[in-house]
Amino acid sequence: MANLSERGAAGEVAVILLDRAGVVRRCSRTAAELLGYTAAEVCGRPVASLLEDPSPPSRGPIRFRHGSGGLVELSVAEVPLEGSSEVVLIVTPASEAGVWEPSSAFLHALLAQKQLGIILFDTELRAVHTNGTPGMYGWPPLRVGDHLADVISTDDASEAEGRLRRVLETGVAQVAVEQRMRARDASKRERSFSMSAFRMEDERGRPTGVAALFIGNTEQWRARRRTEMSHEASAVIGGSLDVTRTAQDIASVLVPALADMAMVEIADPVLEGDETPKGVFPGSSWSLRRVAVASAVGPWPVELLPVGAVVPKLPDTAHVRRAALHGDTVLNTTRREMADLFKDPELIRSMLPAKGHSAIVAPLFARGHLLGFVVVWRTEQPEPFEQEDADLLFDIAARAALSLDNARRYTREHRAAVALQQRLLPRAITRTTAAESAGCYVPAGGGADISGDWFDVIPLPSLRVAFVVGDITGHGLHAAATMGRLRTAIHTLADLEFAPGELLSHLDDLVQQLAEEADPHLKDTIGATCLYALYDPVTGTCSLAAAGHPPPAVIRPAGTGRLITVPPGPPLGVGGMPFEVTTVDLDPGSTLALYTDGLVHARSGDTDGGIRELLHRLSSLCRHDETLKDIGQAVMAELTETPSRDDMALLLVRTQRIPASDIADWTFPDDPAAVADARKAVARQLAAWELDHMAFTTELIVSELVTNAIRYAGGTVGLRLFRDDATLVCEVTDGSNTQPRLRRARGGDEGGRGLFLVAQLSKRWGSRYHQTGKTIWAEESTTAASAQDTALAAVWDSATL
Template structure:
């Protein structure tokens, strides 16, 4: 018969039954079954009486004639003609009948026999597998046939006659549903416990179908088992690493360690902790020598269903030393180490207390891994299993080692940030002045609040600078940007302001010179940073004698004044351009302040958090200031209350705040005179000064004061012009001021032996604690301060005397 095959048209339906025919010895069809009629769509009347070759598509089908008889093979494949013109390929079997010459032929569509054979082959192949387990269960789910052997899966094999409940947890509910509903179970992940190894569980992938007889009645369940442990481990790794993505989201060392502990529990263990070197917590580098003692400290802990045991080492506690041994040496080489309870007891046999602190009560298996980053040992991470019966294995060790390595990078980044921030904070604190001051002019309290809850250090600053003649300068400034660059720029500007303030420049002149400095700093910066070099600044000078405050602003927000009656007022200060812009003048604003008034100077971080509208933000600050300033509350308490309000939520920009409560010098503490530019008035000036000292009860300072007044007035008459003013100010020091109409700069020099003059300012400098000069719109003022103590007569006797006028 031919092996070729051609499909019948789409309207042809091939029956699944067996067609039969009866042939005589010459191959003529004698009988034709109903199934045969359906198979070829040819009736018995058409076929009977004709030779079988009439039905064959190839005309032979292996038949041959011999001595008037047809000879057919016992079995084979033939291609038959269908009425539609198509062909039907059949497998046939020829059976000679006893006691006659007829041949009985059975034919089925090709594939029917093959399918049955394939079914049998499939069953034999499945039962012969050593990677796929097959179990046939009866209606009671009793195992009646299986290929599963004890070595096929890590868990033990279910013996014949056993039930799934013997090895499955939970029991066989899933298989019972398959038997009752007929709905297949596909890829069900099922834990399997081992009777031979108590507490051991392995995971298998289970698929099940219901078995039925020819009538469709259930007869049992067929179950396929495959090892899902490797797949489960891969999926667990992916899940753990997905959770580990959150590690490093914080630049805080402690929070990073805590994130790692929370990833490990309950994903891998029941208890976990992270220990870090003390140097890491401070931002420093730990020792680089492997095996050196790191002075570890417990930083983070995590527990599963139960709270973290109080008997174990708690966060913040120092880690006891662990004796040298094989496990420790492996750990020091960077390997994750599995240690069971008994091994831990042997390692710490000489230190029972350390064993108690490092071993949970129900812990039976532990896993330890070092944390390496950039060649540094930062600490370690450890896990214990207390509730899960299975111990840690090498796969767990490899997973923990990789997690510890990744987390170590995040911890080291946080450590380096901690170090940088500590340097920035130390620099900021060193560059800022004392928080509180108390001078004859004012009481002050200064505050600095970093941005982001302390995460970002910037360039905001405040300053209180004592000036001659009991005056005080108030400064507040804001450098562009954040970080060390802004902090360093702030330090340079603060130093410059102090230097310029010591020259007793007017506020506008001081800001003009400071503007030039910022322009030079910008020019010195790298091209990509030049646009970020800039600052705003407010400079104010308060004089407690006339209670007058002179201010100038370089692009800075105006101060808020809290009057003694509890009302507030935003001072109208003409804002000049920010420092570094140049080409624009600054303007001076002068206001009279009542004694006891509070002046609030601040940077824009205090107001921009409330509203982006400057006017709205200022009104908010003006409303809050009286509420927080109470008679019984100090300036320090007021400032802390204001910043506590500003710290929730943490500000986006750093904040500097300076509160100054003004004072007034009593009128009787100041005495002033005016004289013409005549050499004769030197004696009058000395006499007036002596009378005033006597009125104040300061006769012990008369000798020094008389010399100072004589020298300064003499120089004013000789080198300056009239009128000449003399003013004495008494407070903690005695200030002597002499004013003339000249702008000549006084200079201190050492006179030669033969010089008749030139010793006046030298004597003043020796007799007083400090001296200097300042310029007004017309003329200058030379001043000198001396302590209110009796002078050393012996020292005065050694001073060179000036030539009498």
């Protein structure tokens, strides 16, 4: 018996193909080597000429005549090809007969399975033999002479034939490659196969075709696809705290992986951040609104309910009510069944896709509250939804409902924070005699985050005005609340007429106090930067002090801009450091720009570069005579295309001066006789201003203030009158820092009634201090002067009692 070590490459299959006459038509190289011949020597010979016994059994050990002259015992498994008279002999050494005997029976059983297909292709990839039968793959069988493209889609056929062609050209087998196939006919049924292929050769070793084995794994493929979609849903859904965005993520995950169309409908209270009542059916006290859709077959059909539309009231049936009120049911239904529920033709048209044939409706249920529904349809995929699909959608909807509920809670908190901040911020546009202003604010994250950036415009006595911009450390409701406390404190300190540096020192003490009151783990998050500017329209000067804040910019009326050098100082809350004051002159019509660092960082990662870019942009806009509102909106619009990581606040101020013709100044010596001179000077000026009707009250106010300055302060006394359209201001300046106090004089007192009279005759009065001396001021309303004159007698009587 020949030495079996002469067989070919180990592991290759030894195959002999016989025609109906028993003549060898094909022979694998391994089979020829087992017989001791070449493939060319075997092909064309009757198989009986190779046998010791010309009539052997069709299976089991058989003795063959070896090419060396001896005998070799081989085990043979005979496999007929269905639909053909040819027979395949699978040959193996008799020593392996224990393997091939049961393998032959297994092969016969395997070929009978509908999930297994064997196709022999020629070199043109036309089918030569196949065991396919009608209905085996869910589409017409592949017949002899057909290409794969004759029964499956062109794309799938091109992919499969590309793999078969590589096997034919290289001889390298393809083993267990996943191949998706969709039917070419109208059913478009989709299947997945594990495809293995190897090259067939003739007696000279030339390729004669490809043998392909297809094992159906559609169910495993679908299960794997469901698992992948579940993982994708976990990764995608919940990445946003916006209810609408979360709903769109749900729809996008489901299409086209599970369905051809998806729609997500959310209860109106959820969109507002509120909870839906438990146990209340949709439509009875609240409505559903379609907030997200997805389609795998093009744009959303115009006849269907669009995004933003209110969903008509759902039919109140038993299974729909269970889904709505308990969240424990998923409806797997057909279009006809749903049409029977809706009944109204217009409702059917707007709610049910024309080509939809299978649907699943899953409730979005969280913490006992119904948030909405997810509805998916199959219109192009021919297979109806299976129970596994319904279970998958139910699981995704259950997890998505928690994400929606988190987004709803965030919406509620965000709405509260926005409302708080809007209440805390001043009006965006203000107009005073000193200046007009326009403020802009954009929260971080495109409005998703709320923080403590703020701006403020504070009208002060003597027609002066203060401008403030600040930035609280951190984000959220706590930052907004801290901002509100600081803004209130600044208003109080500004009304006390502190200089900018002194005001920031008091504010620094307050921030340190807030840090002490905070929880220990939040103490380091309490802080702020701030810039405070005080503008006097009489002198045209602006005094500024900064606490760790970027420098302001000023653009002259001609459009040239520059930065105002203000010592930055430490941020508020550091303590122990003074805040230096810078004073500059501003031309009438100049534009002052105060901003937070978020506006700078949004333009450039480099702080200095961002400030220069902002200054250049503001200068360009001011040269075009734009309004302050338009300038602010233009600057912000350039930076809000992508959400910023920090808040952005901008306050633009266009300064004005009181005309010299509306200002009068006098200086009087330390002499009681100067009081009469002061009264005469005031009377002449009021006559020049055509304010004679205010002469009596104004003279009385000036008389009392100048008298007090001469009597208690000593030294030279300054008197200044100035006005705008509605207010007349009287200021008396002396060299004393003594605080004037208002008191009610007793009947026997000879004095003490002067400030009482000033308070009664003026709209308001007060004092402010300088490095040396003080100024006492009083304001009168020019429109209410006649009424004051009429009441003067009563005031005088009251003061003399």
